[in-house]
Amino acid sequence: MTRHLILMRHAKSDWGSAGQRDHDRPLNARGRASAKALGKWLQARKLLPDEILCSSAKRTQETCSLLGLSTPPTLLKSLYLAEAQEMLAVLQGATGKTVLMIGHNPGIAEFAEDLVAEPPDHERFGDYPTGATLLLRFEIADWAELRSCTAEVEAFVIPRDLI
Template sequence: MTCTLILTRHAKSAWDSTAPSDHARPLNNRGRHSATALGHWLREMGHLPDQVISSPSQRTRETFERMQLQSPAVFVERLYHASAEIIFQVLSEAERPCTMILGHNPGIGSFARAIAHEVPEHPRFFNYPTGATLVLEFDIARWGDLQWGSGKLVDFAIPRDLLVI
């Protein structure tokens, strides 16, 4: 059996926002367009998660909403600015074979590098920019069997590659 991970960093947020906290910071206009483009790309490529496990921040919630994936989502406080180790723990508790994790850097980028057996030859992979989305497959029957460095590369995209400018 195979489990599939879709690992997405939230889209570009509005640093000039009047939000009362980092947690409440929304997407900016580019981020909204990027999240929509990511959702279209995921549907076009057939990368449709059975479940989404997301940070509860405003920008991750907006990213999920704009992607229009029609997948059930849970918002987990542990994913707000989570380390790679916390992301690993959260994923190992997932119950569906195709799971999306939606979170923040630097943890999500560190997790992407550590969980993949091979990484994409994309020039932006190592800084995991906003909206970066990695798709990996794992030869495991359940997420509880997850091991570091075991993900097989399926796909990788960033919004800049998807948007027509």
Template sequence: MLRLMLLRHAKSDWGDPSQDDIDRPLNARGRAAAHTMAAYFAAQDLLPDLILCSSAQRTRETLAHLLPFLDGEYEIRVQADLYYQNENTYVPILRKEGGTARTLLLIGHNPATEETALSLAGSGPEDAIEDMGMKFPTGALAILDFELETWAKLSPESGHLDRFVKPRDLEIPDE
């Protein structure tokens, strides 16, 4: 069985209009949400074997908040193609880059994060799928499980949505 965790980067800062989009950092709300989601990863023992992260500043900062909460061994690949993707889905990247990972975390952007989750979710709690389709907010996490042996076999509706979690639905942990 394969597990895919799709995490949209936390809220970014739009305060400097001259700043290139790829260089936008997280804002205060985004840093708090990233911390909340990191604590959720730890509390739920969500441990990836492989982390694929967009090269954008806001995704790398989201990842930086997660790292202190992740135990075990994992590989991290920061990839520009997750930022510059030409399609509205990450499926081709997952098929190509998944390798031997059993649990893969992808930290990316919308619309690709939402479209990937929706296209792969063939089953799961209807209310969670509907919620995910209405809005996949910054910092949100979709977890999908697949009865597949290899990422190369990912296909539409081949996954089961285990859960869809938004930072605002979680209790913010104390520092």
């Protein structure tokens, strides 16, 4: 059986409010436009999630909302600034066939690198900039079977590629 993972870093956040807690930072105008573009890109590919696992941070929630998807997200504090191993543990408990996971760097970049059998041919994959989105395919029956270096890359895009 095939499972798909959409691994997305939140869009560009706003650093304009001095003293604001990191967890509470919203997206800036560029980030909002990027999230909308990423949503249109996902919808055009017809690879829509039946489960969304999203960090509880404001910027990840706002990114998720602006994608325009009908699936309600599961908000997880454990994904806020999570390292790759924590992201793996969360994903191994997923139940959807196509899962969207929205998180933060550096953990999401490390997680992406750990999952792929062969990295995509894109100059920005290594630093996984804001809005970076990776579409992966796994030949597994259940997310609990997920292992490192087993994903086939279907696509990798950053907002700059779309806007």
